[in-house]
Amino acid sequence: MTFATTWEADLKSFVDELCRFDTTAGNEAPAQRWVRDTLESAGFETYRWEADAETLADHPSFPDDPAEIETTDRPSVGGVLEFGDPDAGRTLVLNGHIDVVPAGSGWEGDPFEPRWADGSLTVRGAADMKCGLAACVFAARHLEASSPEIDGQLVVESVAGEEEGGIGAAAAALDNPYPFERDAAIVAEPTDCSPVIATEGSLMKRLRLEGRSAHAAMRWRGESVLPAFERIRRALEELEAERGERVTHPLYEEFPIPWPVCVGRLEAGRWASSVADELVAEIRIGVAPGETVDEVEREFDRRLAEVVAETDVDCEFERFSIQFEPAEIEADEPVVRAVQSAMTAQGLGGTNPRAGTYGADSRHYVEAGIPTVLFGPGNIEQAHFPDETIAWDDVLVASETLAAAAESYLAA
Template structure:
């Protein structure tokens, strides 16, 4: 069956796959993979399994898995057995189905109606073809590129252009934006009847191999003051100046950590481990001294660190601020974890799957670049924790992810398709002792 990558990605982008809404898209993709002669697998996130993972809440009831379905298609090529037998290499090509919400008021078009500019149907143009839609860069185009790459490998093997015995798994998982519901479940409880040797997670890296991803600590700060009428604010205890002292202390700690960071792959970043206070709610009325405040922080964790270690640093800095404030000593703030924690991940830049991706880059004409690092987290960490060497490599820029008018240049998608297909063939043809 012919595969139209443009049509495939456009259809996938039309699904509104925000948190908990992945199942309909997963069902469509499963049917499409079956039509393309993949063996298909589906799995739902398992709250009991995830509650034992340090990234997720300890209480299974706090992990909402409704609608969080993941899907995969498997191609067994040459003499490889789709039902097992681990003497043949297996490469996972992973992407996620979920997207972050899109505010229509700040988009120039409907986020879920793909807009193509300068496409072949528009006639000749010197400008690159682009696709704009929620998920265009993060990362439905990459899911399509993985499917297309797998089909290209099958054609190469079946036509005799390349002699290889291997399995390719194309995964589209749920809940990556919320910590990796689908990938963590698959890593902890293998949904396939065979082992996985290596993986490529096709997040947007501008076609550069990423071997180190940051983790993050999510913490919620709560402060208590004393309300008073605004006309007599001096009799109240305003939480805002106290919050600002705490926030400033955390910014100072961020600077100290940046100055002492020793990881070589993060030396080029202006802020290697960013700290952001993403939400603040304070007070109840404009004419009342604010007596309560809730703020949520996202704190970066570098490879080589643990979430627990970084948490201790910020807990200590908070304790120092509290010790200097009589009111906070009497009314101590709470500073608790919330949501999902991301541990950092890293693999050796000399892993065969990294070499294979770099070979794919060379064949595609992508300028060779040394393996890099990212200040964001990705599902790669779940596979690395499971002992599966995983490189992050895909089309598009992370600067487009989560932004209004999210856009990708289509040429990068096609180049990613070719690079990933070449990487799979290169990995399959490498010395078995290297795997």
């Protein structure tokens, strides 16, 4: 019997129920209680942990002030299945995050009411990444039901706060919540069912400019921040282009802008009849694998200082929010080979390892010495979008492939 024949109805029911939970930041706890109860009912031994804000404040991804890191009542959950002699084999983690970004506008219906139509599911979290999490759960159940002659342990994780820097995953990486070591991990982010071994980092900076106000009728008496910002914006674009030529990586050659700089938020001025004397811009800067957030920050700070020195405005350029360090593993890691072998067995093409211009929880595990590859259903272009949609067949294929990858890795 095929995976779809055996598990599709249960998997679909699990996804439908999970996606009805509003798991935006700080609201994960009810869904996590449901996930833990479901795992326990299926025979998993479960673990629960919450991150410590003071510990995370010492981590480069998070703000230095623990008060800015919300960890209270944001649990993460792990479920463990044992095979054969668990101490004689490897331990593999299948990881997914429970949290989703706010729905925003542009939805045709309730963002947390699953809509099934034409072989697809539309709901917040469909691609990013509740279906990936569900695929992990049922991959583990499928592997256990097949009674393979292997030794080891399989862990399914549902972590909180990924969209805010990876609160649950960082806590698990810094302070192992299990009474055993972890040898490798697969994070089921939406990768179109292909292996991603490199993820980009990001630097978040807030730019503040201050000029001098004046009445609009005599604007020549003021000092508008807008011309200065336009010069800064052009300088950032030029540096983005320079870095695209100078900072190279074979897995990122396919992207037209490998290390993007994005001014995502901009606010200037106080009143239409006054010269704009203040400006705040929030900027995301891409960081290549092999670079550090700190060194990229110094490069952009230097360029900005050169531009501002030629103006009459005051400037601050400071970090804010969450920083993502890049991460990368070797293409010949056993966990990567296990995913590729499973893809081949399932008749999937595109087994060559790829890269992503986004960040993921994988970086926390890689930093902790746990080789981690991304592999999951759905397209990253659907992430954070209105009417977020995933093809249901992709979820079935991903879950069956994850089961085969887990068996391959544990059997080695």
